[in-house]
Amino acid sequence: MVHDSPMSARPATARSSPPPALEPGAEGVGPRLRHLREQAGISLSELARRANVGKATLSGLENGTRNPTLDTLWSVTAALGVPITALLAGRPAGVMRGTAVEATLLQVFDDDTVTYELYRMVVPPGAAQHSPAHHAGVTEHITVFDGVLRAGPAGAPLTAHPGEHISWRSDVPHLYEAVGDHPVHASLLIRYPRPGGAA
Amino acid sequence: MVHDSPMSARPATARSSPPPALEPGAEGVGPRLRHLREQAGISLSELARRANVGKATLSGLENGTRNPTLDTLWSVTAALGVPITALLAGRPAGVMRGTAVEATLLQVFDDDTVTYELYRMVVPPGAAQHSPAHHAGVTEHITVFDGVLRAGPAGAPLTAHPGEHISWRSDVPHLYEAVGDHPVHASLLIRYPRPGGAA
DNA sequence: AGCCACCGTTCCGTTTGCGGAACGATGGTG
């Protein structure tokens, strides 16, 4: 399931970006701003006046036709009395969904020899999710927050209760499944050794 | 979390902010970026390559001589694998700094019986950090990404190499320390059982 | 020593976000 990280944390060689136009997380900024402004009950013109920015700027910003500067964002959010993060905290990009697993990418760690991807994972009760083998050397590490999880190699799954930690080599087919009728919340760490790396 | 109703109070007289030149929160962006980059252990040139931005842009950004575009911020933070708020949060409630540990809050999981906090942690070489006991029942779980970490109860610390996982009950004084001369990168999960909870 | 690779900064032409002004649309008022 988790092969390509959706974030643009591509290592090095990602040369000319073809058509990204607008970054993934940026697309929600306009609607969020409009929502915040309407919630505050003021017009676009009024907000432009208070924030000392042009109406054109604000209009373009709400409609997503501009790529605002940090200064502009500060001015606008300050005039609205909200933290600047209210505009940007859409949702940590990188949500992945399978038949029985939803994983949100929290963090990528990348160095010469290995890449780690850290996810928050939710497994609803009822269904089991099977995942094909990853490349050789890839390992998965799970810490269960809540619920009871059975996961690991398809032939010999492991079981983890809240607070417990399990890990396995994921170069064989493996599965994830909630035990009982509670959804399972857990952190999932996938470790990808770099093919040529010494690790 | 992101909900704080922004100003239920009537906007009323929140008159124009005079001429703030540079907004208060903006001045820290450059240093924060530089710090994050150095923490990731990559050069300015390398980050510019990965993020597909010009070195001039990045240099000016770190030195505070530019007023970056939202697009630029997205590119840079994505290449670093950190949320964009890491650059903007004056005090995002999430960064802790001790004598030898810096931890960034990535995720909070909260239910009736237990709270989890998930951090990304960096321990520079050289110094050791001691931490007082937490409440009874609190446990800490660490997965090391890079470097060698010695951590755990002050009397019986554990050692973890890249890819390894350690955990301990933190209701006694404990410590964190990098072994060798490489900084340690790790994820830190702290589990707080709810006092009254059945967990 | 020379050479080379890479570092971070500075210069420069191009691109684009910026505020101000003008625009048509809408609603309230006499």
Add this chain to the structure above:
DNA sequence: CACCATCGTTCCGCAAACGGAACGGTGGCT
């Protein structure tokens, strides 16, 4: 109805953020 204020969008010249190239400085290698 005319009049007028305000709405959000569009047009436009200017300032500045952008990426690429050149720069001097530093460390590793032969």
